[in-house]
Amino acid sequence: MNEVKIQKERFANFLNSLTDSYRLYGPVRQADMVNFVPIRDTTEIDLSFQNTRLSSKSLFLPQSERMFEYSLDPARDDAHILKEVPRDYSPRAVIGVRPCDAKAFKLLDVNFDTQEYRDPWWVRARQSTTLVGLGCTTPCSTCFCTSVGGGPFDEEGLDVLLVDTGEAFLAKVLTEKGENLFDAAKTIEPADEELVQKALAIEQEAASKIVSRVDTSRLGELDTLALYEADFWEEVHFACINCGVCTYVCPTCWCFDIQDETHGRAGDRIRNWDSCMFPLFTLHASGHNPREEKLQRVRQRFMHKLKYYVDKYKNGVACVGCGRCVQYCPVNIDIRQVCRLMNAIAPPDRRPMHACNIAWVRSPS
Amino acid sequence: MLKYTSKIRETARRLLTEHRVDAVIGFRKGTVPMICQPVLITTPQEVDTLYWDSFCGVNLANYLPKRQGPIAIVAKGCDARNIVVHMSENQIKRDQLFIIGIPCKAMGDRRKITRALNGQEVLEVTEDADTIVAKGEGFEMPFNKADVLQDNCAICIHRNPVIYDKLIGEPVPEQDGIDRYADVQKLEAMGADERWNYFQDLVAPCIRCYACRDVCPLCYCPTCFVDESRPQWLGKSIDPTDTMTFHLLRAFHCAGRCTDCGACEQACPMGIRVRRFTRKLEKDVLELYAYEAGMTMEARPPLDVYRPDDSGDFI
Ligand code: SF4
Ligand code: SF4
Ligand code: SF4
Numbered sequence: 089m090n091e092v093k094i095q096k097e098r099f100a101n102f103l104n105s106l107t108d109s110y111r112l113y114g115p116v117r118q119a120d121m122v123n124f125v126p127i128r129d130t131t132e133i134d135l136s137f138q139n140t141r142l143s144s145k146s147l148f149l150p151q152s153e154r155m156f157e158y159s160l161d162p163a164r165d166d167a168h169i170l171k172e173v174p175r176d177y178s179p180r181a182v183i184g185v186r187p188c189d190a191k192a193f194k195l196l197d198v199n200f201d202t203q204e205y206r207d208p209w210w211v212r213a214r215q216s217t218t219l220v221g222l223g224c225t226t227p228c229s230t231c232f233c234t235s236v237g238g239g240p241f242d243e244e245g246l247d248v249l250l251v252d253t254g255e256a257f258l259a260k261v262l263t264e265k266g267e268n269l270f271d272a273a274k275t276i277e278p279a280d281e282e283l284v285q286k287a288l289a290i291e292q293e294a295a296s297k298i299v300s301r302v303d304t305s306r307l308g309e310l311d312t313l314a315l316y317e318a319d320f321w322e323e324v325h326f327a328c329i330n331c332g333v334c335t336y337v338c339p340t341c342w343c344f345d346i347q348d349e350t351h352g353r354a355g356d357r358i359r360n361w362d363s364c365m366f367p368l369f370t371l372h373a374s375g376h377n378p379r380e381e382k383l384q385r386v387r388q389r390f391m392h393k394l395k396y397y398v399d400k401y402k403n404g405v406a407c408v409g410c411g412r413c414v415q416y417c418p419v420n421i422d423i424r425q426v427c428r429l430m431n432a433i434a435p436p437d438r439r440p441m442h443a444c445n446i447a448w449v450r451s452p453s
Numbered sequence: 454m455l456k457y458t459s460k461i462r463e464t465a466r467r468l469l470t471e472h473r474v475d476a477v478i479g480f481r482k483g484t485v486p487m488i489c490q491p492v493l494i495t496t497p498q499e500v501d502t503l504y505w506d507s508f509c510g511v512n513l514a515n516y517l518p519k520r521q522g523p524i525a526i527v528a529k530g531c532d533a534r535n536i537v538v539h540m541s542e543n544q545i546k547r548d549q550l551f552i553i554g555i556p557c558k559a560m561g562d563r564r565k566i567t568r569a570l571n572g573q574e575v576l577e578v579t580e581d582a583d584t585i586v587a588k589g590e591g592f593e594m595p596f597n598k599a600d601v602l603q604d605n606c607a608i609c610i611h612r613n614p615v616i617y618d619k620l621i622g623e624p625v626p627e628q629d630g631i632d633r634y635a636d637v638q639k640l641e642a643m644g645a646d647e648r649w650n651y652f653q654d655l656v657a658p659c660i661r662c663y664a665c666r667d668v669c670p671l672c673y674c675p676t677c678f679v680d681e682s683r684p685q686w687l688g689k690s691i692d693p694t695d696t697m698t699f700h701l702l703r704a705f706h707c708a709g710r711c712t713d714c715g716a717c718e719q720a721c722p723m724g725i726r727v728r729r730f731t732r733k734l735e736k737d738v739l740e741l742y743a744y745e746a747g748m749t750m751e752a753r754p755p756l757d758v759y760r761p762d763d764s765g766d767f768i
């Protein structure tokens with residue numbers, strides 16, 4: 089692996105040297121929060137944040153994305169034909185992605201980029217993007233990445249990882265895309281041993297700062313129905329107001345809704361974020377709603393992340409421990425607590441059998 | 454605050470033990486600092502989870518509509534007014550309720566505290582009557598509570614519940630000499646274009662998560678207009694027209710009903726001051742109809758009655 093030193097005072101130069109070859113995106117302060125936006129002036133980039141308010145998933149799965157456009161004008165040859173909206177897929181570099189978000193992209197790949205289906209918008213955005221990560225020297229108290237297979241300096245999903253050592257960044261070049269980025273930057277100073285050692289010490293210290301721990305070890309083996317019917321959902325769901333905060337700030341929530349919007353004779357087919365917490369999410373055209381009750385919706389969110397995903401992909405939980413939902417839920421519903429409750433239920437063989445439950449499961453729906 | 458906590462527990466224990474109510478709605482301590490969680494308890498064994506401090510800003514009246522059976526609820530001044538609104542809109546009946554009234558000492562705003570600390574993370578908070586101390590990695594910062602109140606609490610003139618079955622402490626003095634509408638007057642002084650731009654900028658960061666709607670006790674419609682699909686009134690994208698339509702209609706639906714509890718503003722993950730919309734309507738209703746929401750069951754809300762002498766030449 090290639091390790092490069094970038095002096096802080098030269099960091100802006102380094103970024104500027106990329107602008108000929110890449111469209112740059114990065115974290116920018118907006119009032120009280122920091123979010124990822126396209127960068128016009130490289131001095132706007134602010135790497136002093138703990139984590140961005142919104143995750144960086146919108147770089148690949150925007151909240152609203154125009155997929156197709158169409159015309160309903162019968163005089164036109166292309167009336168009623170969906171045409172893909174042109175998009176810029178030229179090389180793009182995203183600076184300052186946290187390791188949890190980068191891990192989340194890998195996790196979303198299992199949904200958008202599979203043997204069977206390849207979502208073209210997702211795949212092209214992923215292919216054209218080089219991810220320059222930023223290790224977390226000061227993790228938040230709500231971060232629990234180390235409990236879910238990640239870590240403050242985890243390299244999964246990143247092309248480059250920056251370690252802030254004070255006066256300089258140590259840049260670990262992790263992939264071919266990362267190498268290409270440094271080729272574009274031209275002037276490169278290899279990292280000296282002292283910097284490498286310093287970075288190592290910082291990484292180790294950061295890992296020890298993550299004190300929030302969650303045990304997910306039993307989720308895979310637990311009986312789905314036992315979890316589904318557990319009593320604690322009653323308690324867990326009470327405070328929830330079924331807003332979209334937890335799912336919208338989450339880097340791993342991938343659900344969307346596709347809508348056609350027509351204005352006069354022109355229209356767009358738009359893909360928008362959706363949320364399992366909204367009653368509309370499951371409303372059928374018939375008027376029937378299989379998740380009519382709040383309890384069902386709250387349970388779905390946690391069961392999807394912490395059980396269904398675990399069983400289907402055998403790849404850990406569908407949560408990267410970024411803690412955003414914990415910080416921004418208006419009523420403090422805390423996935424760490426819910427995970428603890430789920431992980432701690434009695435094994436299925438010690439649970440009494442409920443005849444009615446069995447009947448319910450077998451009855452055709 | 455500790456005194457309030459023990460009084461709330463004591464009352465809840467008695468009500469549940471004597472089977473006067475089936476459940477008590479109150480708060481428990483949050484898992485992170487500066488937020489408490491609404492909780493429903495149904496047995497005397499659970500009463501010790503009930504808790505009170507300066508971060509109980511969520512409006513518990515939101516959990517009442519259409520609830521069955523006798524129930525107790527912890528209510529600050531604004532919550533109590535929203536309970537009155539619910540009763541006048543037939544969402545809950547007075548005889549079902551045991552209202553545990555809190556003479557409210559105003560709620561702290563976690564965002565103001567975080568902002569004052571330049572974003573440094575708060576790991577623990579302690580408080581006494583006038584001070585809130587925020588502690589974190591390498592700092593301990595005392596705040597004068599009055600400086601870090603929720604905006605709505607700073608101008609609140611109804612801190613004592615207007616309705617209750619038991620008040621858990623001496624009534625607090627109400628603030629007087631408060632200029633409640635300085636912020637609205639600034640907006641009124643703007644020209645139409647300036648005002649339009651102001652509101653456009655205000656909601657620009659909105660992600661349409663609807664937390665402001667969902668946390669509001671007034672928003673109990675079985676299907677909100679934003680969720681109607683036949684016809685679909687509102688697009689699902691973050692088109693600025695749709696976003697503005699949501700905010701304007703939400704505000705109008707709150708006219709004469711909003712108690713300025715501030716729950717909407719506290720809930721917004723993007724820090725949008727959504728009260729900027731509802732405050733103007735509150736002022737208009739006060740000036741046109743001499744009405745404040747949720748103060749009494751005697752008067753019907755102005756938008757629900759027609760009087761030939763109603764003010765306004767728009768009728
Ligand atoms: S868990 Fe919290 S953020 Fe998520 S829908 Fe419920 S109230 Fe909203
Ligand atoms: S569920 Fe919460 S903690 Fe987990 S990845 Fe999503 S926002 Fe982060
Ligand atoms: S609109 Fe906001 S301030 Fe008014 S009652 Fe609803 S939550 Fe409270």
Ligand code: SF4
Pocket residue numbers: 658659660661662663664665666720721722723724725727
């Ligand atoms: S809570 Fe904030 S972001 Fe969510 S819909 Fe309301 S104003 Fe928009």
